[in-house]
Amino acid sequence: MRNMAGQVAEYHCPGCGYVYDESLGDDHEGYPPGMPFAELPDDFVCPACSVRYKEDFVSAKPA
Ligand SMILES: [Zn+2]
Numbered sequence: 848m849r850n851m852a853g854q855v856a857e858y859h860c861p862g863c864g865y866v867y868d869e870s871l872g873d874d875h876e877g878y879p880p881g882m883p884f885a886e887l888p889d890d891f892v893c894p895a896c897s898v899r900y901k902e903d904f905v906s907a908k909p910a
Contacts, residue, residue, distance in 0.1 A: 875894065884901075
């Protein structure tokens with residue numbers, strides 16, 4: 848999905864395929880819908896594999 852600025856707002860974990868979608872946030876991790884990836888805490892780790900860190904995530908390419 849894309850955010851209101853029309854930018855890609857999905858970030859993929861290169862290790863396990865987890866996707867953080869800014870429009871959805873991650874309720875399970877306590878991040879509300881609309882939470883920008885850039886505003887996640889610096890110690891954010893992949894909630895699925897807990898191995899990959901925030902800086903490892905890659906933004907989704909436009910389809
Ligand atoms: Zn992962």
